[in-house]
């Protein structure tokens with residue numbers, strides 16, 4: 291590891307950083323020991339737990355848990371039926387006006403989706419405690435029990451890749467990483483945090499209205515929504531994750547020595563979900579204009595000094611405009627003033643669009659398809675769309691092929707070595723100790739991690755493995 295990177299990590303170890311992005315990278319760094327992550331998670335979680343607002347939190351008593359969640363679930367389903375009725379009567383989409391906005395949403399939730407399930411990682415250490423098996427089961431299902439086509443992180447990565455949105459991390463502010471940092475910290479939290487983990491899980495596994503509407507509207511826009519659909523089915527309250535998350539608490543609570551302390555910690559963990567920017571807020575604050583500005587600012591860095599000096603906009607050449615990204619907004623205003631961009635009309639009438647989209651355009655290739663889709667929707671506004679970038683209709687099949695046929699020499703070597711060690715391990719305890727590091731949030735979606743999840747599942751829940 292380069293010295294500078296090492297120094298940065300050591301600094302992170304010493305203090306709780308203000309920066310959530312760095313914290314996420316810290317927990318996802320395979321070179322940092324689990325022990326160091328355990329220490330960091332505790333100090334970070336205590337700080338975040340201090341921030342939760344418990345005063346107005348609605349949370350049932352332990353004996354009312356199931357009834358309360360069933361009632362919440364019913365309210366959500368009824369609200370969804372109202373939404374469907376409104377749409378059937380000709381009402382507009384409520385979340386995504388266009389594909390560009392859907393892309394903005396998928397980008398902004400990406401930090402969280404890249405660690406899907408992470409808050410439950412520590413559960414796999416308790417494989418020999420049956421009381422916690424429901425928690426482990428949820429985690430293993432988040433990992434797709436080792437199948438790339440069912441692993442939630444693999445599925446989301448693949449979705450973004452197919453859409454051309456895999457450079458999402460270039461466009462996001464630190465606040466979008468807060469929930470991801472919390473989830474990772476819970477995943478590395480010591481045993482004393484189990485009630486908080488269960489409380490967090492309890493909220494996270496319930497069916498939210500935004501998931502149902504997102505699933506519906508993404509599919510309507512022609513975007514593969516199977517990742518979202520999967521969370522409607524696998525998290526169901528009858529026998530899915532929502533059901534298990536309640537069972538888990540009921541079972542564990544009865545054995546906890548100090549019931550009141552357990553209940554308070556459970557509630558606090560539940561409340562951790564309110565920190566940071568959630569899906570509903572992201573949807574409410576979608577702003578394609580700002581998003582396009584970010585894309586253009588990023589391009590400005592590589593675009594300056596590349597243009598000739600023939601085109602002048604308001605006394606400045608393109609190179610001069612692009613020389614500092616802060617000028618991008620003003621530059622756009624002049625582009626619109628000189629009708630290079632005609633907002634609210636067919637983008638084909640905009641010279642800027644033809645330059646970036648036409649194969650013979652002088653800027654063709656500067657923006658990938660996803661970026662062009664976003665820019666197209668930004669220019670046209672309410673003008674009907676005639677351009678579609680979507681070419682990812684066979685996502686699941688493609689992912690299956692990629693995971694079946696991909697080959698990595700070094701991971702194959704490690705795989706062979708690890709397999710031999712596990713096969714020669716004297717007992718289940720030794721096998722589990724070998725497998726658990728590969729089930730970590732940074733590793734479980736890689737080849738070795740997927741294999742480890744399969745072996746772990748086979749050892750603990752053989753009935754889950756389909757032959």
Ligand SMILES: [Fe+2]
Nearest residue numbers: 406407432442
């Ligand atoms: Fe998930």
Ligand SMILES: [Fe+2]
Nearest residue numbers: 495524525531
């Ligand atoms: Fe789940």
